[in-house]
Amino acid sequence: MFKILEKKELSPGVFRMVIDAPRIAKKTQPGQFIIERVDEESERIPLTVADFDREKGTITLIFQAVGASTELLAEKKEGESILNLVGPLGKPSEVAEGIGTVVCIGGGIGVAPVYPIARAMKEAGNKVISIMGARSKEILIMEDEMRAVSDETIVTTDDGTYGIKGFVTTALGQLVERGEKIDRVYAIGPVVMMKSVADATRPLALPTVVSLNPVMVDGTGMCGGCRVQVGTETKFACVDGPEFDGHLVDFNALRTRQGMYRDMEAEAEKEHKCRIGLGRDS
Amino acid sequence: MMALSLKKHPMPEQAPEVRAHNFEEVALGYDEETAVAEAERCLHCKIPQCRKGCPVGIDIPEFIAKIKERDFDGAIAKIKESSSLPAICGRVCPQENQCEKYCVLANKGEAVAIGRLERFAADREMAQNRPVEPIHYAEDAKKVAVIGAGPAGLACAGDLARKGYRVTIFEALHTAGGVLSYGIPEFRLPKEKIVKKEISNLEAMGVKIELDSVIGQLYTVDELMQEEGFDAVFVGTGAGLPRFMEIPGENLNGVYSANEFLTRCNLMKAYQFPKYGTPIRVGKKVAVVGGGNVAMDAARTALRLGAEHVYIVYRRGEEELPARREEVLHAKAEGIDFRLLNNPVEVVGDDKGWVKAIRCIKMELGEPDASGRRSPKAVEGSEFDLEVDTVVMAIGQGPNPIVASTTPGMETNKRGNIVADPETGATTKPGVFAGGDIVTGAATVILAMGAGKKAAAAIDEYLKNK
Numbered sequence A: 001m002f003k004i005l006e007k008k009e010l011s012p013g014v015f016r017m018v019i020d021a022p023r024i025a026k027k028t029q030p031g032q033f034i035i036e037r038v039d040e041e042s043e044r045i046p047l048t049v050a051d052f053d054r055e056k057g058t059i060t061l062i063f064q065a066v067g068a069s070t071e072l073l074a075e076k077k078e079g080e081s082i083l084n085l086v087g088p089l090g091k092p093s094e095v096a097e098g099i100g101t102v103v104c105i106g107g108g109i110g111v112a113p114v115y116p117i118a119r120a121m122k123e124a125g126n127k128v129i130s131i132m133g134a135r136s137k138e139i140l141i142m143e144d145e146m147r148a149v150s151d152e153t154i155v156t157t158d159d160g161t162y163g164i165k166g167f168v169t170t171a172l173g174q175l176v177e178r179g180e181k182i183d184r185v186y187a188i189g190p191v192v193m194m195k196s197v198a199d200a201t202r203p204l205a206l207p208t209v210v211s212l213n214p215v216m217v218d219g220t221g222m223c224g225g226c227r228v229q230v231g232t233e234t235k236f237a238c239v240d241g242p243e244f245d246g247h248l249v250d251f252n253a254l255r256t257r258q259g260m261y262r263d264m265e266a267e268a269e270k271e272h273k274c275r276i277g278l279g280r281d282s
Numbered sequence B: 001m002m003a004l005s006l007k008k009h010p011m012p013e014q015a016p017e018v019r020a021h022n023f024e025e026v027a028l029g030y031d032e033e034t035a036v037a038e039a040e041r042c043l044h045c046k047i048p049q050c051r052k053g054c055p056v057g058i059d060i061p062e063f064i065a066k067i068k069e070r071d072f073d074g075a076i077a078k079i080k081e082s083s084s085l086p087a088i089c090g091r092v093c094p095q096e097n098q099c100e101k102y103c104v105l106a107n108k109g110e111a112v113a114i115g116r117l118e119r120f121a122a123d124r125e126m127a128q129n130r131p132v133e134p135i136h137y138a139e140d141a142k143k144v145a146v147i148g149a150g151p152a153g154l155a156c157a158g159d160l161a162r163k164g165y166r167v168t169i170f171e172a173l174h175t176a177g178g179v180l181s182y183g184i185p186e187f188r189l190p191k192e193k194i195v196k197k198e199i200s201n202l203e204a205m206g207v208k209i210e211l212d213s214v215i216g217q218l219y220t221v222d223e224l225m226q227e228e229g230f231d232a233v234f235v236g237t238g239a240g241l242p243r244f245m246e247i248p249g250e251n252l253n254g255v256y257s258a259n260e261f262l263t264r265c266n267l268m269k270a271y272q273f274p275k276y277g278t279p280i281r282v283g284k285k286v287a288v289v290g291g292g293n294v295a296m297d298a299a300r301t302a303l304r305l306g307a308e309h310v311y312i313v314y315r316r317g318e319e320e321l322p323a324r325r326e327e328v329l330h331a332k333a334e335g336i337d338f339r340l341l342n343n344p345v346e347v348v349g350d351d352k353g354w355v356k357a358i359r360c361i362k363m364e365l366g367e368p369d370a371s372g373r374r375s376p377k378a379v380e381g382s383e384f385d386l387e388v389d390t391v392v393m394a395i396g397q398g399p400n401p402i403v404a405s406t407t408p409g410m411e412t413n414k415r416g417n418i419v420a421d422p423e424t425g426a427t428t429k430p431g432v433f434a435g436g437d438i439v440t441g442a443a444t445v446i447l448a449m450g451a452g453k454k455a456a457a458a459i460d461e462y463l464k465n466k
């Protein structure tokens, strides 16, 4: 059992949980994730380790309640526990000294997984420019944290309520225009966002790393459910990734595979809502 | 002496039309009278041929003699001198290629039902729920880490604990058992009654099981030995890496590896969706590609999940099906449609990215090759489409590289299997032993269990001399 030490709603439907997991905290590196299972009946779902504290033995998860399993997790209170937590999984990001200028782009909830990468890049002595995109000001998360680890932070909102009006690619375009010499781009967020960043950087030959989020089960390379098309090869995102060369990823195929259970997921969410409804009546 | 029947006593089983719609065990097991009557068929040969066919050399005539005498405790004690998991092996061993193949009775009629008798003795003991004696470990007992809680790891851990070593098993999944838990379905191997019981008996003896621990990620083998204080390590990580055919369309929605399909169903209980949160998509028509146990399990699982029509697509013929004979017969009785001598060349998708058919080419068997197997050849221009919504690839598994790639000094061969001495399990890295599917490639429960036992003996030797 893994105890939830802190819980906070960062913006509507987006939660931050600090969990007691000393073995995992000791080992986790930026770019890695865990798989959790709330209770005996629930699904295994992957979540990125958004932060870790090796001394305190804790990891931080930041997640959006979008369906049955994330809603179930969101209902857990401080002091309660989740049944299973396995990790760290996946390959760590390739962080090194002397890469130069790294642009870290986080779209929506994608800011959470990009944060530990930005921090590590900065600690390794690179110049970090962060671009954070959100639909609107009130759903922007982790702005202070990102600013603290970046040489420059640019915010974009779709509706213009804060920062630059537009998308993360608008801000990236401005960096290129002003002549910023960019050595590597990290882009994590919704598939459409990662695809448009990759499409923008491909003609400029800017190395671009994306973190893929296909449906996973075991996270150890055993089921092959997480397979993604990268160039001419099929890769298992949980063990070969989750980070891949954005210029080679087939994003359309990823989108299709993510939708494999859409109707059943809606059914699961209905069942879940029903169950907590019942819980209140009795 | 009374005349002996040429046939085995039939196994009581659920009727095919009933069992095709539930996940309960198909074969119900002999009762006492049937077991004793079957035991009476054994001739107690002076030179028992049957024993040659058992990979762990169980004293078959002796345990059968005890059943005949109704000394059932004696029978199971005899079996346990050589085997750690008799309730499991009695159920899933391919007996027709092992012990029963060599039984002298098989020359004239049917062999003695050795597997069924072994299962009977084991089940009878399990049903008694005898308390397990915890082991008293010495203050300075040495520590051994076992990686993987499949049959190899469980057998190794059990034998080492009985020898007084403190054993910790590290298992990647949230449930122990390996393929016994996530692969082989409930209707062939009950989880609560058999698999969990074996595991909780080990824990009662004092074996520690650390679930959710992926070695190579959480700890490396070197860290286990240098920082976590383990004096030796056994690697029993199995053959968990699913193979695909590398034909077009394999990443379409609706294409599963057998591992994923079976894991969703067995481990995650997707057959009880949405009560259990994990979905599985079966559709109306399913094609399972392959002819081994894994393929039979996937096909029969699809049927039980509600598929209307399930095909087995296999590139060779009936004779070559590598599955246990009993599973093939059960699958046929349940209505699985065998399309033999057909090989998939493409999975055909619709415009939304979902499977709509599997394109196959007809095959014919050529002349026997060097190994004596008749290799299949495609019949040119014979392609045809089978309309299906789901395809399950059950064409084999390779070794997962996570442990090997993080363990310097431990050699692997060109297929990625760990190189280990067949008699001791010793790898090229001192203090590290390995056995089961990670060494041999996908094989059988009994071979994995046997390898675990041999390695336990070798680890004992190694630590005594260290």
Ligand SMILES: Cc1cc2nc3c(=O)[nH]c(=O)nc-3n(C[C@H](O)[C@H](O)[C@H](O)COP(=O)(O)OP(=O)(O)OC[C@H]3O[C@@H](n4cnc5c(N)ncnc54)[C@H](O)[C@@H]3O)c2cc1C
Pocket: A033, A043, A044, A045, A046, A047, A048, A049, A062, A063, A064, A065, A066, A067, A068, A069, A070, A071, A109, A112, A113, A212, A213, A214, A215, A216, A217, A242, A258, A259, A262, A265, A266, A269
């Ligand atoms: C490596 C990785 C890291 C991730 N990190 C985060 C994170 O830090 N924060 C966060 O909010 N989300 C993260 N996700 C996504 C998160 O796993 C899904 O949102 C979650 O599984 C949805 O489950 P649900 O039952 O609540 O919703 P559902 O309604 O069941 O699913 C909603 C959508 O989520 C995806 N999804 C469903 N099941 C799975 C599954 N088993 N594995 C992966 N995706 C699935 C599908 O695209 C689906 O359409 C990550 C995914 C991956 C693969």
Ligand SMILES: Cc1cc2nc3c(=O)[nH]c(=O)nc-3n(C[C@H](O)[C@H](O)[C@H](O)COP(=O)(O)OP(=O)(O)OC[C@H]3O[C@@H](n4cnc5c(N)ncnc54)[C@H](O)[C@@H]3O)c2cc1C
Pocket: B092, B093, B094, B147, B148, B149, B150, B151, B152, B153, B170, B171, B172, B173, B176, B177, B178, B179, B180, B183, B184, B185, B213, B214, B215, B216, B236, B237, B238, B239, B240, B262, B293, B294, B297, B324, B400, B402, B403, B435, B436, B437, B438, B442, B443, B444, B445, B446, B448
């Ligand atoms: C569907 C199916 C049906 C089968 N039917 C039969 C049958 O009827 N008869 C028969 O004899 N055989 C059958 N087999 C084969 C048999 O199950 C295997 O040969 C046997 O289980 C191998 O045992 P093992 O201990 O080597 O590995 P496994 O049973 O594969 O166990 C390995 C364990 O190690 C864990 N692991 C892997 N990597 C790590 C890591 N890095 N860290 C920690 N843990 C790890 C895995 O999660 C797993 O639990 C079948 C196999 C399958 C898949």
Ligand code: SF4
Pocket: B053, B054, B055, B056, B057, B058, B060, B083, B089, B090, B093, B095, B098, B099, B100, B114, B115, B118, B446
């Ligand atoms: S363990 Fe398997 S091969 Fe050996 S006697 Fe039992 S059923 Fe036969």
Ligand code: SF4
Pocket: B041, B042, B043, B044, B045, B048, B049, B050, B051, B060, B061, B102, B103, B104, B105, B112, B114
């Ligand atoms: S060969 Fe057959 S008859 Fe002879 S001892 Fe073995 S089981 Fe009995």
Ligand code: FES
Pocket: A215, A216, A217, A218, A219, A220, A221, A222, A223, A224, A225, A226, A227, A236, A237, A238, A239
């Ligand atoms: S999640 Fe099963 S192989 Fe990646």
Ligand SMILES: [Mg+2]
Pocket: A043, A067, A068, A069, A265, A268
């Ligand atoms: Mg879900």
